[in-house]
Amino acid sequence: MSDHAHSTTGLVHHFDDIEQQHEAGTLGMWAFLITEVLFFGGLFGAYAVYRSAYPEAFMRASSHLDVDLGGVNTIVLICSSLTMALSVYAAQKGSKRGIIMGLLGTMFFGAIFLGVKVIEYKDKWDHHLVPGDNFIFEGNPGGPEQLYFALYFAMTGVHAFHMIVGMVIICWMIKKAHRGDFTPGHHPLVENFGLYWHFVDIVWIFLFPLLYLIGAHSGSHT
């Protein structure tokens, strides 16, 4: 399976010109993101159903999350979006160093986010708040609070998985950038990955209030 890639322009054999190739890539990424919206949409749908069925339980359960850590992570992710945007900008300007710095920054903030997530998960595990047979909520087993935590882990877990995939792709892109594969006129990978990374951030922007902030006004969180 050879690439058929023309080394100087990056034009792949079955496209007429580089513009058509770029447009196809961008449309493909948008279509993929629409798929992602529906993928998360199923989870958001389940969340909407159960939150409207058990509003109090959801608030009680939500107050066991750490709003401070969630807030820090929100800021961290916004920063990662900024570095990603800077990387795309550098690619347009043709600055190889800028691309790599932006990607490294994105990687750095992504790693912080995941690190904080690990701390949070560990805390839930220690307090028996991971759904399953060991689940204990304020002394009681099971119940709708467990549904909240099931959704919490499913939604943040799927989100974290997307971040991990993103960071693997970043490693690969850094290698490509280092090799000088991206030119001002041809860096579709950087552009399209930027779209992906921003999408993953936006998902978090929805997750944060829906999961962390619904119990905040009860004042019982630590």
Added chain:
Amino acid sequence: MSSTLHTPAQHASATKGAKERDTYLTADYGWKSWLFTVDHKRIAVLYLISIMVFFLIGGTFALLMRAELMTAKGDLFEAETYNKLFTMHGVVMIFFFLIPSIPAVLGNFLVPIMIGTKDLAFPKINLLSWYIYLVGGGATLYVAITGGLDTGWTFYAPYSSTYANTNVAAAAIAVFITGFSSILTGLNFIVTIHKMRAPGMTWFRMPLFLWAQYATSLIMILGTPVLAITVMLLALERTFHIGIFDPALGGDPVLFQHLFWFYSHPAVYIMILPGMGVISEIVACFSRKRMFGYHFIAFSSLAIAIFGFVVWGHHMFVSGQSAYAGFVFSFLTMLVAIPSAVKVFNWIATLYKGQVSLETPMLYALGFIGLFTIGGVTGLFLAVMGLDRHVHDTYFVVAHFHYVMVGGMVMAFMGGMHFWWSKMFGRKYPEAMGQFAAVVIFVGFNFTFFPQFILGYMGMPRRYHQYNDEFTALNVLSSAGATILGTGFLMTIVYFLWSLKWGQKAPQNQWDAKGLEWEKAQSPPPTFNFEDGERIVVTEDAYAYTYEESHTGSGHEVKK
């Protein structure tokens, strides 16, 4: 007309006779050239082989079920075994045969050629989709071997999540994986059709097959991810008992049904829309007429795709859904009949005063029109809440969806395979055998499934391995029909394989058909589809058949 391709592959075959033309089949040899190919035509062939394997597996399950149902007593299989048979039949046939059948085989092969380009937009992703399909299929076979699955293809909670003793989690993961192969195919088609049409190939010059593929692809990318997340939750529930579908913990099993049918009703249109596209091609060709109501057929595909997303609740009329929701879903479901009927009427209007000839593809197309109409109209019966209460979960439902899926999609797939066989492999299938097998399949199909309408109306429930004595006669009829149907399919497979070696060599345009794949591409096409260096420019509408112009409709022979 021989072409020289400047591909690496060319060197491999340079030793061949100078007159021999390189085709996508001969461009390169060896298993690597197939397993690592990025040629959409080769990937179509890979898909064809793999879906046929699954078709035979799923068909075997069906025949075993029909064998059990020959007698009223459950004498051949235990109830549990029978449950596994119908579950695996459903899972294999739906996820591994019907959904990929036309899109991944005929669509993969034809979409780039029909729009006049060299390949799909993302050839490697195309190959990846086949590998994902294989992994999902392998996982399903693993489930089948290690104890099977007995939940029905619908995986309804809480049975699947709490009570079933079979390998539900692995099966859910298999379906999860397979979904991504379908998403990637849909993504590829959408981008290809949007961005890679040849100059002059405007949206309204596209063959209707492409409109159908496009609408199908929309459903694939919008619906499949919801199924993925649903079965993921099911696997989590099953493995960790998180309570999401467990009423004891506050979860709601009906939520599973909502999420599941949000995908799985539109999936029905993934399984029928591409078939409708094939029928449009065949009907126009064998009537030698322009398509009647081209725009209506094109937009009805999109309408079906859109309506399809708002009717899922008709599966829950008796699941405790509110009567008002039921009312709305019932009404919306009936609306789907409109675009479906638009297609049927336009096909019939195309036949009207056409120069109709009855080669094998046309026999299948006519069979499709009749059987799909029966399947569709009985679907309307089921959309009516009062009637649905009576026939819900009976053989009436089974007969209904087999008329649509087998009478519709499988007929269309068979018609399409016969229509484009010479294009794919350069040889003709034996025409008389083809016509004979088509009739056998049509007869066998009706004997198999028509009695099930009556059985269902009489009250025979689906998914039981034994039944009351008064249902025996019709069940025997149905089982007898199934053997005829199975024979017909086997005949077809045998003469198709035979024709690969001994079939008559086909000319470029076996049917004197219109369309780039016939007029511009050889049979079989070279690796990049068209003659080297030739830039396809489209100057006329689809289906520019000239029968009407040259002939005002009195009906005698006209020189093509």
